[in-house]
Amino acid sequence: MLNLRDVNLKHQSTFASFPLLTRLDLSILTSPAIHPSLATMSASTLQYLDIRLNDVSALFTDTNGIEVVYPNLQHLRMYSYAQCHSDAPTLALDVVPLPVLRSLRMALYPFADDVLFRGNSATLEYLDFSIDAYTVDLLNKMRVFESKNKVLRHVVFTQNSYIGHSTPEAEAAEIKLLSDITSSARKVTLLTSMAIVIPTVITQYEHGFKHVQVLRLESFGLSFFNVLCLLKALPALTILACGILVWHGMGDTCCDNTTMGVITGIIRAELPGVFVHSVQLGSSVGADRNAGFFGNVNNQIDTVCKALSAIEELQDGVNLMGFSQGGLFLRALVQRCPTIRARVLVTFGSPHGGVAKVPECSSSDDTLCQWMRQLASKGVYSWYIRDHVIQAQYFKDPERIDQYLQFNIFLPDINGDLEERNEAYRERILALDKMVLYKFSEDRMIYPAMSPWFGFVDTDGNDIPVQNSTMYQEDWLGLRGLDEAGKLSMVSLDGPHMHIGKDVLRDIVAEHFGASEKVVPFYVQD
Incomplete structure (x- = not known):
């Protein structure tokens, strides 16, 4: 650039x-x-x-x-x-200067025709502009936003303070433009007094605000009566469920039709209209699977954090669902990524407390997994393996805690095991609406069995529940605070590692991610 x-x-x-x-x-x-x-x-x-x-x-x-x-x-x-x-x-009518435009931000509309919107109704997703009486009349006259094929998802309106809409005709024109533009939008931000006319838009034009999930008003001049009218109109809007971020486990990929594809399909079926994003590391399925065994977890989490900032559907809150090691990485993402607003974190069989044995492979034919285990057997804390083998980065040997603290590049930091702790990690965990930790009753993949609940073992192999740990008692991570607030759940599922029935998963999705009422988040700054 x-x-x-x-x-x-x-x-x-x-x-x-x-x-x-x-x-x-x-x-x-x-x-x-x-x-x-x-x-x-x-x-x-x-x-x-x-x-x-x-x-x-x-x-x-x-x-x-x-x-x-x-x-x-x-x-x-x-x-x-x-x-x-x-x-x-x-410009000449046959000129289409911006045929693949996806995002347009501008102040006053500077043209006397539709030049900026020609030929891109099927690509333009984000529009941020200031409107005045001339712009309203022009865009209505050119029928710019009447296309049924438009894909606008987020619209930001700023009303020009120097050019008012003082006549009934001008207000009617404004209402029509607003309804046309918002007919496909999922999110609308109004930095104007235009919020006053929203109830009229909804009642007069069926398609206006039909799909809006988030309505943000930063507006002056809204009376209490205006707000009441607006709230009365909100039932016409659609349900909002936060976007859901999922992270697959070891040996899996983001989009395998037999695993993560089934899971994301269940989520979408249970929560119609919800946005679901499955974490992918690498530009191909093979690269994504390889990244589950080899790489640097710290770098991977940084990469995912940066990528999420560009996903519009996740900007107003995100629920997270992680499977096996993917749940551990999502928890680290919550702690380290300041740009996401994490709401609910649900993990399945995730080694939050670390592993004292390198995870087993699900199949002897899994070449990548076997190679990972062979490398790890040479020493998880050796300089090369600790930096390049994913599973070594959450390995915690109870008999070599000093080496773990000195050489492990990932887990000691996110678990608060180091003398210098990041208070922001604790604050972000405490900011969660809920944390739900599932473990499996017959898990042979993750050892110790209590790790999905932040537990571990002593040097004799005896279980140490998280409640008996210094981490919990001194609340290094905020777990105790969550627990005392009733926001921490630890649940055992019957069966081996990652054996989750479809009906069980549906119930979990509905319980933790489904809205009990059809509500649209509503923000007013006056």
Whole structure:
């Protein structure tokens, strides 16, 4: 990405030798006569563009007057200082400058036609813009948002404070535009007084707000009566269930039709409309499976955390379901990832307390697993294995605790076993609405058997329940706080490791992730 926030551009020729760019940030440049050409020069390759400019026509017309198309541009953030008016720039009707645009952020709409929305109704997912009377009339006239094929999921409205809608006709036009834009949206943010008209939108236009799951209002001028009217209209909206994040276990992959595919299918069937994301590490199924045996867990968790910040459906809260070691990694994600708002964490047979024996393989034909065990047998705390074998990174030998504390690169940190503890880990665990830990009565994969409940064993092999541990009693991780608040559940399931009946899983999903009432989260900042 080229970021030229602090460059003083004097000569366009300076950039003639630039390679074709895919990302370009020109948001704080002060050379409006030159910098649009930096975008047009890379128009064929740009995927991301952040730009501030006076003459918007310069972005879509080169210095020779030829119209410019951006065939690969997916994200456009555009600040224009010019207010739209009847003689604003237009492009020929057959020009589709942004055919694959997914995200559009802008202030005032700077064109006199539909140029920014041509041909991208099936790709545009995020729209953030300021509306005024002219924009409302223009977009309604052009019928921009009447397409039934649009995929808009998140819409942010800012009302221009200098151009009011004072007549009944203007308000009616605004209501129509609002209903058309929100007909496919899952999330709507209103940074305006427009919230007042939402009940009217819902009652007059069936398709308006039909699929909205999250409504966020940061609005001035809402009276108590307005809020009551809005709440009365909310039953017309759909149920919100938080998005669900699942992480598979050792030897599995994110999307295997016989394992995780079945699980995600059950979740979607039990909670219609819920967003489900299955963690995948690597660009292929093989790479994802390999990452369950070999790699650095710390790096993997960092990668997942960064990836989640780009998933819009998980920004307003996420429920988590982890299987075997995937549950351990999700718990670490809750502790380490500040960008997610974790609500409910459910884990199955997850070695939260660590393992005192390297996990067994489910099959003798599992080459990757056998290779992992062979490497681990050479010494889980040796410099190479501790950094590259996943299972070594949550191995805890009760007879070699000093070596565990010194050489294990993952578990001592997230379990608070080190002298220097991260208080943020505890705070994020305590912020959970609920933590549910399932273990299996005949588990031969995870040893000790109490590890899924944060328990362990002493040097004689005797079980140490978590309640008897210093970690719990001094509340290093917040487990005691959760427990005393009634938010920690420890449940035993009959059977071997990861043998979960479909009916049992359905009941668990409904109990812990299903909403008891059809409620839409509602935020008002006044």
